Amino acid sequence: MVHLRIFFMQLPKTAEYALRVMVEIMRQGVDRGINASDLARLTHVPLPFLFKVLRSLVRKRLLLSRKGPDGGYRLASPPESIRIDDILRAIGYPSGDGHCIFGWKRCGGAHHCPLHSSWKEVKSAFRKWAEGTTIDQI
Structure with missing residues (x-):
């Protein structure tokens, strides 16, 4: 679990916000839609940023969006x-x-940064977790 904590500290805000949004929508239940204003309030994601995240999630068919009262x-x-x-x-x-x-453009092979081996382990553990974990499990 230490590996995962380290990796979560490295996640960009967009990734953090997307995870928050998806979990909150799941919590609302499958039969109920939630509007962007309520979602922003519940997830503490700024509304302009939320729209960007929602657009990406809808485009990749992880979310459905419907206009109107329901x-x-x-x-x-x-x-x-x-x-x-x-x-x-x-x-x-x-x-x-x-x-x-470290931000090196070429990191690997004979020219790797001081943390390359350790960071590779952390990334591998995170990737395995992310590929094998669904939102209902977090």
Whole structure:
């Protein structure tokens, strides 16, 4: 679990917000939509930023959006089928090994940063968790 805590400290705000949003929509129940204003209040995500996140999640078909009095945002699939990895990919979070914690453009092979080996372990543990964990499990 230490690996996961370290990795969560590295998540960009967009990823954090997307996870908050998806879990809150799940908590609302599958039969009920929630509007953006209520969602912003419940998740503490600024409304302009929330719209950006919602757009990405709808575009990747993780959420459904309906206008009108019975409208709002709903999960597009059952929560037990939506993986954390799906959410992160929807907002453009890279799941590959390309990111160097030191910001080096080329980190690997013979030229790797001082944390390369340790960070690779952390990323691998996080990736495994994100691919195997659904939103109903968190």
